[in-house]
Amino acid sequence: MRTMTTVRVVVGGALCHEGRLLAARRISPAEVAGRWELPGGKLEPGESAPQALVRELREELGVETEALERVPGEWPIKPGYVLQVWTARLLAGEPRPLQDHDALRWLAPGRTGEVDWLDQDRPAVAAVARMLEAEAGDDSPTPIPGMC
Numbered sequence: 001m002r003t004m005t006t007v008r009v010v011v012g013g014a015l016c017h018e019g020r021l022l023a024a025r026r027i028s029p030a031e032v033a034g035r036w037e038l039p040g041g042k043l044e045p046g047e048s049a050p051q052a053l054v055r056e057l058r059e060e061l062g063v064e065t066e067a068l069e070r071v072p073g074e075w076p077i078k079p080g081y082v083l084q085v086w087t088a089r090l091l092a093g094e095p096r097p098l099q100d101h102d103a104l105r106w107l108a109p110g111r112t113g114e115v116d117w118l119d120q121d122r123p124a125v126a127a128v129a130r131m132l133e134a135e136a137g138d139d140s141p142t143p144i145p146g147m148c
């Protein structure tokens with residue numbers, strides 16, 4: 001007999017603005033409280049990852065955003081859940097910790113290691129940090145694809 005397993009996707013947003021990356025400190029559940037993450041949440045049935053991300057960032061931070069590009073890879077969170085990460089751009093508003101978080105920080109390139117990221121977020125954060133650093137050191141007027 002074959003068992004069907006469904007894995008739920010959690011989408012994390014690498015929200016960048018003026019060359020900095022947003023980190024959010026979780027307040028719950030207990031096992032992740034106090035650790036920093038990319039804000040986002042679980043996909044609802046029928047939603048794409050970019051749709052879920054835009055909805056979650058509106059609910060959690062009170063901002064309008066646009067999902068840009070998927071960061072290659074997928075990271076296990078706990079049994080039945082995987083993390084996918086998309087870069088995103090701020091369209092309107094100033095992020096505020098409305099739900100799930102008690103602190104937010106905009107991290108400049110080269111300073112993305114200053115917060116205690118959840119372990120499963122670290123590879124994606126490292127990839128985004130490399131993109132931010134490349135963009136900061138690039139004088140050409142054309143942005144790197146996928147970055148804001």
Ligand SMILES: Nc1nc2c([nH]c(=O)n2[C@H]2C[C@H](O)[C@@H](COP(=O)(O)OP(=O)(O)OP(=O)(O)O)O2)c(=O)[nH]1
Nearest residue numbers: 010012032037038039040041042077083118120121
């Ligand atoms: N949002 C988010 N969650 C993450 C990240 N990394 C990570 O391990 N997680 C975990 C924490 C939670 O166990 C789970 C996501 O839950 P969530 O509470 O953000 O999802 P949600 O907003 O859809 O909430 P709900 O359905 O439980 O109400 O994934 C991350 O970068 N962003």
